[in-house]
Amino acid sequence: MKSLELRGSAQPIPAGKILCIGRNYAEHAKEMKADIPENPVVFLKPPSALISTGEKVIIPRISHDLHHEVELVLLIGKGGKNIPRTSAMEHIAGFGVGLDMTLRDVQADAKKKGLPWTVAKGFDTSAPVSTFVPRESVPNPHALEITLNVNGKERQRGNTADMLFPIDLLVSYLSSIFTLEIGDLIFTGTPPGVGPVVAGDRLEASIASIGTLNVAIQQEV
Numbered sequence: 024m025k026s027l028e029l030r031g032s033a034q035p036i037p038a039g040k041i042l043c044i045g046r047n048y049a050e051h052a053k054e055m056k057a058d059i060p061e062n063p064v065v066f067l068k069p070p071s072a073l074i075s076t077g078e079k080v081i082i083p084r085i086s087h088d089l090h091h092e093v094e095l096v097l098l099i100g101k102g103g104k105n106i107p108r109t110s111a112m113e114h115i116a117g118f119g120v121g122l123d124m125t126l127r128d129v130q131a132d133a134k135k136k137g138l139p140w141t142v143a144k145g146f147d148t149s150a151p152v153s154t155f156v157p158r159e160s161v162p163n164p165h166a167l168e169i170t171l172n173v174n175g176k177e178r179q180r181g182n183t184a185d186m187l188f189p190i191d192l193l194v195s196y197l198s199s200i201f202t203l204e205i206g207d208l209i210f211t212g213t214p215p216g217v218g219p220v221v222a223g224d225r226l227e228a229s230i231a232s233i234g235t236l237n238v239a240i241q242q243e244v
């Protein structure tokens with residue numbers, strides 16, 4: 024079982040389900056030629072998809088177009104069902120930097136055929152995450168600069184102020200459908216600038232006052 028690290032916490036936290044939000048930044052929806060959603064777009068990755076900083080993202084043989092999506096990730100520290108927006112933040116133990124690695128060719132094919140995104144989004148190594156920092160150490164999670172560099176060149180830059188659905192709404196909405204449990208993660212969507220990476224590339228994802236996540240890309244042989 025994969026586990027998560029929360030700074031200041033003595034024990035690693037066993038990872039639960041990974042809930043992901045699509046199109047949560049208008050500029051990213053636009054670059055994907057997708058409509059602005061009326062409700063959060065939700066998909067899942069299995070906990071087996073998690074890797075940590077310093078590990079490798081492996082492009083499976085079924086794909087020739089792996090894309091990066093840098094995202095703010097929430098770590099659930101207190102479970103709940105039908106959580107009201109007013110107390111939603113109390114259910115978050117910490118914040119981290121994550122990459123929603125996506126097989127864009129597989130996803131495009133699934134979209135065209137009306138099939139689920141599970142393979143494109145949930146393959147092994149598709150969910151790199153940093154060490155999490157305690158919620159209390161991030162005074163305003165809706166004012167964080169997010170960046171992604173590939174081989175030292177900036178590819179994505181955004182700010183969590185531009186989320187279409189804010190964090191308290193996401194926690195409340197998701198908890199009305201899925202019981203949230205300790206160790207669950209919520210990937211909150213990516214700002215614009217997504218694009219391809221290839222074997223040998225080095226990715227550095229950062230969020231101000233949270234930290235940095237480093238991974239390299241490798242092709243499955």
Ligand code: MG
Nearest residue numbers: 092123212213
């Ligand atoms: Mg994403």
